[in-house]
Amino acid sequence: MQSTRIFHVPPGSQDLLPDDVRRRRRIQRAWFELAEEHGYEEVIPPTFEYEEVFTRGGGEGLSARLIRFLDRDGRVVALRADFTSSLARMAATRLVDAPLPLRLSYAGKVYRQEAEGVGRRREAFQLGAELIGHPGPEADVEVLRMAVAFLRRLGIRDFQINLGDIRFIRPLLAGLGPREAERLREAIDRKDRAALADGARELGAPAAVARALVELPELIGRGEVLLRARSLASGAEAEEAIERLRAVDALLTPEEREHVVYDLGEIRGLGYYTGVQFEVFVAGAGRAVGFGGRYDDLLRLYGADRPAVGFALETDALAELLPAEAS
Amino acid sequence: MTGAPLRVALPKGRMMEEALRLFERLGSGIAPEDRESRRLILPSADGRFEFLPVKNVDVPVYVETGVADAGVVGLDVLLERGPDVLHPLDLGFGGCRLAVAAPEGTPYPHLPGGVTPRVASKYPETARRFFAERGLQVDLVHISGSVEIAPLLGLAHWIVDLVQTGRTLAENGLVVLDEVAPSTARLIVNRASHKLRLEEHQRLISQLEEALEGAASGAP
Numbered sequence: 001m002q003s004t005r006i007f008h009v010p011p012g013s014q015d016l017l018p019d020d021v022r023r024r025r026r027i028q029r030a031w032f033e034l035a036e037e038h039g040y041e042e043v044i045p046p047t048f049e050y051e052e053v054f055t056r057g058g059g060e061g062l063s064a065r066l067i068r069f070l071d072r073d074g075r076v077v078a079l080r081a082d083f084t085s086s087l088a089r090m091a092a093t094r095l096v097d098a099p100l101p102l103r104l105s106y107a108g109k110v111y112r113q114e115a116e117g118v119g120r121r122r123e124a125f126q127l128g129a130e131l132i133g134h135p136g137p138e139a140d141v142e143v144l145r146m147a148v149a150f151l152r153r154l155g156i157r158d159f160q161i162n163l164g165d166i167r168f169i170r171p172l173l174a175g176l177g178p179r180e181a182e183r184l185r186e187a188i189d190r191k192d193r194a195a196l197a198d199g200a201r202e203l204g205a206p207a208a209v210a211r212a213l214v215e216l217p218e219l220i221g222r223g224e225v226l227l228r229a230r231s232l233a234s235g236a237e238a239e240e241a242i243e244r245l246r247a248v249d250a251l252l253t254p255e256e257r258e259h260v261v262y263d264l265g266e267i268r269g270l271g272y273y274t275g276v277q278f279e280v281f282v283a284g285a286g287r288a289v290g291f292g293g294r295y296d297d298l299l300r301l302y303g304a305d306r307p308a309v310g311f312a313l314e315t316d317a318l319a320e321l322l323p324a325e326a327s
Numbered sequence: 328m329t330g331a332p333l334r335v336a337l338p339k340g341r342m343m344e345e346a347l348r349l350f351e352r353l354g355s356g357i358a359p360e361d362r363e364s365r366r367l368i369l370p371s372a373d374g375r376f377e378f379l380p381v382k383n384v385d386v387p388v389y390v391e392t393g394v395a396d397a398g399v400v401g402l403d404v405l406l407e408r409g410p411d412v413l414h415p416l417d418l419g420f421g422g423c424r425l426a427v428a429a430p431e432g433t434p435y436p437h438l439p440g441g442v443t444p445r446v447a448s449k450y451p452e453t454a455r456r457f458f459a460e461r462g463l464q465v466d467l468v469h470i471s472g473s474v475e476i477a478p479l480l481g482l483a484h485w486i487v488d489l490v491q492t493g494r495t496l497a498e499n500g501l502v503v504l505d506e507v508a509p510s511t512a513r514l515i516v517n518r519a520s521h522k523l524r525l526e527e528h529q530r531l532i533s534q535l536e537e538a539l540e541g542a543a544s545g546a547p
Contacts, residue, residue, distance in 0.1 A: 118410075119392055160522045191516075194417040217415060220525065261522055281519040286393020287411075288519065 012122030045086035059271020092302035100133030164266025338383030
């Protein structure tokens with residue numbers, strides 16, 4: 001048994017051979033070049049952290065996927081599962097006196113437990129940026145713009161950014177027990193009309209909320225969808241969400257706008273997102289190759305109350321998508 | 328955007344026949360000579376779709392990975408596999424239920440003497456969740472076919488299986504003890520494809536909805 005084991009790597013890990021490395025390094029070099037042009041400086045967080053760094057902000061989805069071990073003193077340590085969590089900690093502690101806004105970039109591996117058999121790796125390269133200390137739509141657009149510019153620089157043309165704002169949905173889930181809220185969240189995330197209609201009925205939701213829930217799967221499209229969504233907004237928070245997305249839309253160039261789809265049912269992201277959030281899809285990849293959003297409450301966990309927005313892209317997925325002549 | 332047909336994974340068997348009838352109502356049936364062929368990919372006559380006939384439990388994999396843009400599959404399979412895909416539409420056909428069954432007279436939900444029940448199923452995840460939610464401890468035995476004979480051969484006390492008409496159960500002297508979940512065919516859609524080819528998916532979903540409403544209100 002032992003003799004065969006040392007010839008393999010564990011499931012979900014992999015060797016990267018010279019060709020694989022060349023593609024990834026090329027992407028990382030292009031990334032840091034672009035990040036520097038935009039005034040972003042690279043930081044390297046530790047490979048392992050106390051698990052709370054990931055569990056407090058990242059939500060259950062991330063907590064359940066940490067690769068943990070006991071440290072010498074008995075504390076639970078986790079391999080880096082998310083750069084944003086680590087960078088938020090850094091920005092709120094070591095960099096707390098740095099002038100704002102703070103622009104940070106990174107590239108490296110994240111480690112997450114994944115089920116076998118659906119083609120997900122347990123270690124994956126990511127790259128990304130965080131803009132800390134700016135609350136406005138200009139900051140949201142700055143990071144969106146970087147993601148768009150970077151994909152174009154890599155020669156990728158056919159891609160869509162799916163953009164929503166969690167504040168549109170939050171009031172619809174207000175006052176529900178954790179189980180009911182989770183059920184509705186899942187139905188929203190799956191655009192499951194039948195389950196949304198059932199959920200609204202069983203929970204005895206007020207007519208306006210029920211209508212918004214059932215319409216959610218349809219609230220996806222170009223700018224005009226924001227007008228449609230406005231009539232369904234339930235309360236001030238949902239209206240703020242629409243106003244923010246409209247402000248973002250107004251700041252985008254026509255060329256950038258071609259790559260943006262507004263999706264009020266977009267709730268995929270990690271637990272710390274508080275406002276706009278998005279996923280990036282590229283033709284040829286069956287899954288999202290990137291995600292991002294606003295996390296205005298995350299730094300407060302470390303005592304520094306600062307708005308922030310950022311994004312991450314999956315470097316491995318991009319490496320597999322690179323046009324052949326460009327690699 | 329790409330102009331290529333949308334690829335739709337279909338579960339071989341009766342559900343595929345029903346799904347193809349539904350697509351026929353959209354004007355996207357397949358040519359009769361293709362229907363009998365053993366080709367891996369069956370194009371719709373109007374060129375809008377390509378159908379991938381695959382084993383029903385594999386439909387979610389093809390859709391989740393993006394090999395297929397969409398698929399048709401029973402809710403039972405979705406509950407068991409939990410694929411990361413969109414479920415925009417209940418297609419209504421393929422109705423059945425997942426149920427706990429056992430030979431007539433078998434005690435439920437507790438066996439005498441505090442014996443831990445052994446439960447055979449093709450749906451171990453769904454069964455595990457179901458019993459855990461009720462606070463019942465069971466030993467699950469994962470088998471891949473002829474589940475209804477497991478209690479007769481002494482492999483398990485109970486089974487969790489799909490019940491359509493109940494005839495197979497009755498033929499083996501089994502009765503339903505508890506309901507796990509009802510199931511019907513669902514349209515599932517790959518998350519990336521849904522965004523990259525949004526207009527095509529929105530058109531498909533609304534056309535399917537219309538066709539289903541037409542069928543429900545008695546139109547031909």
